[in-house]
């Protein structure tokens with residue numbers, strides 16, 4: 001029992017919980033009228049996390065598998081427009097939503113094709129798919145015009161409440177992160193993500209199929225991006241060209257803060273969730289204190305740097321043998337790709 | 347007065363393991379001091395303390411009477427100490443000369459590197475070693491043996507007073523070993539202090555003057571090499587007699603029908619290779635580095651593309667597109683490079699062992715942690731892996747224990763094997779466990795499994811295999827049975843021009 005406890009104390013989860021407690025206590029004490037922990041504010045915080053959670057699930061899994069995906073925010077933009085115009089043409093909400101999410105998955109498959117077959121760096125490939133192609137197509141669809149979302153069901157998904165006053169969107173995102181968390185931790189598929197992310201050549205030699213995994217993960221991330229776009233448009237009652245586009249980076253930041261490392265092969269959904277909770281509580285607290293959005297942005301940047309430093313130190317501690325910059329060395333990326341090429345043979 | 351390096355009352359603990367406990371000894375200039383002990387005994391940890399990579403919990407190192415508390419590898423290097431680690435530290439994407447001169451490239455005042463000077467000086471070192479590599483070769487493209495030699499050249503270049511080698515010969519074949527030993531003798535003549543770690547007993551008697559034996563982190567004995575025997579040394583290390591490893595093997599005497607037939611196989615690396623592996627047969631592959639043994643295995647396993655020729659499994663022509671296909675048909679490959687192709691270093695022993703058999707370890711859709719743990723524990727027991735638990739990250743294991751983990755993966759009871767390909771399976775493994783690995787290989791043969799046994803350690807291939815295939819430069823240059831094989835005739839075939 002003591003061993004389990006002492007392991008827990010050293011774990012990343014414990015550090016995150018401590019960090020969360022620090023943030024919560026600080027803002028609870030300093031916020032006007034101790035409003036930070038009021039039920040209404042807690043709901044605000046959770047509400048602000050909905051879109052981020054959806055992005056963090058897919059991006060988190062991709063980073064664990066050794067890739068990165070910058071496109072889901074833009075796929076969300078596309079999805080808002082697509083669902084808006086389908087609905088505008090009188091197509092029922094469920095068909096519109098399913099088609100849109102399927103389109104998101106297609107974008108994901110396209111990303112996977114770019115990195116797997118054409119061997120373009122994921123960073124560039126997904127940026128191109130997202131910010132140029134997905135967003136571009138969205139603009140073509142409406143000829144640059146913004147759409148109003150009026151379909152009652154989509155609006156309900158975005159803004160509605162279940163009996164007891166719990167927002168539908170929060171429930172959707174929490175259920176998804178729990179389901180994916182379980183998949184990641186408990187299933188063969190989840191384990192495969194860690195193994196391929198840890199050493200793709202070794203995974204291949206052990207009979208796993210890293211290429212298939214790449215396609216599946218990018219598709220999931222695309223689909224979740226599209227789902228986020230649909231929910232977002234339902235909340236805002238409008239589909240425009242910025243919508244979710246700025247959500248990707250903070251979601252990735254939270255995943256990294258939560259212990260998913262760019263080195264691949266480690267981290268999990270609980271950490272991801274705690275990371276988001278910390279960042280969103282932090283921003284919410286700053287708002288309560290009346291800090292302007294500009295300063296909030298600066299503080300978030302500092303938090304991001306802290307997260308990366310954390311990550312770096314923990315990698316360095318684990319890699320005792322090589323104290324040099326193991327995972328932040330660009331050559332590591334080169335090496336990973338070399339391994340992928342090795343894997344490609346045959 | 348010669349140079350003296352002393353370790354004084356060194357202690358070092360890791361979570362769950364006391365890696366070193368009150369270790370004190372001295373190593374003199376002009377002598378080669380061997381560090382011996384089972385896997386996880388603390389040899390590499392001691393060398394990492396010497397290099398400043400780790401700091402001892404208690405105790406210190408003293409060099410020529412001066413107490414040293416190295417805080418970084420940099421300080422240790424500056425004091426004239428070079429440690430060649432068990433795990434290679436090269437940058438694969440850079441070329442040979444850049445790796446050798448990594449910390450101080452010759453250049454002008456502005457820091458602009460003088461490439462021709464760099465090339466010339468590297469070529470000098472390569473010539474001194476007599477190796478067939480070029481200064482501009484990319485390290486990642488070299489064979490493992492040549493990478494290891496680059497690592498050694500890097501230390502040689504620094505011209506240090508103390509040079510420590512941690513299992514330098516594990517990835518080498520006889521040819522490079524000869525070169526290395528010539529070099530070590532030369533360094534000894536120059537009065538340098540040399541520390542030498544190896545699990546190959548024969549080498550210890552060939553090259554070292556003194557032997558320090560560690561067991562479970564404690565120093566148990568020191569020997570003067572000429573005054574001891576192999577038997578005495580092994581007993582000090584293992585704590586018991588292991589007897590004659592090869593004579594005591596319980597071998598399989600029923601070799602059955604053909605299991606795998608390879609005819610005129612051609613790939614990028616091998617030419618016109620033909621052989622037959624029978625049920626219950628242990629087929630050894632001997633040869634020097636670059637002979638193409640690993641490449642034959644890779645072609646069968648579906649890693650390298652086959653240009654022409656035929657591979658028949660139980661009479662049926664097969665051509666695997668990926669290891670996945672090969673595994674599905676019962677062909678397992680335990681790869682030579684455990685770090686690159688074998689292990690997921692940041693995952694636990696358990697995750698590494700269960701990797702290829704996850705589908706069988708499920709309860710419904712979920713992985714069954716209990717049976718996973720049981721399988722991993724079995725591997726830990728079978729190969730006496732030294733670890734506090736199966737949850738331990740493989741990265742934190744000693745080199746030999748890492749090798750045991752990957753053996754454990756490919757020999758677990760859940761794997762349904764028809765053909766087992768072992769590529770340098772005993773690399774870095776201690777003497778006691780080696781005997782167990784050989785017996786395990788024989789046991790597999792008894793079950794009717796065909797084993798391909800690739801090894802650079804000649805004695806081992808010759809004594810474990812039923813039949814031996816010798817390769818040179820991508821061609822098969824000889825076939826002998828165990829009875830006919832001698833080190834001389836096999837080496838001759840291996841070097842044939």
Ligand SMILES: Nc1ncnc2c1ncn2[C@@H]1O[C@H](COP(=O)(O)OP(=O)(O)OP(=O)(O)O)[C@@H](O)[C@H]1O
Nearest residue numbers: 360365385386387388389390391742743744745746
């Ligand atoms: N970074 C680490 N974290 C935790 N334990 C470690 C770490 N490094 C080494 N150990 C443990 O310390 C012990 C000694 O390891 P060391 O690498 O010195 O063994 P060794 O004698 O070199 O063995 P081998 O012959 O297998 O190379 C082992 O039990 C190992 O698991």
Ligand SMILES: [Mg+2]
Nearest residue numbers: 390432744745
């Ligand atoms: Mg070692």
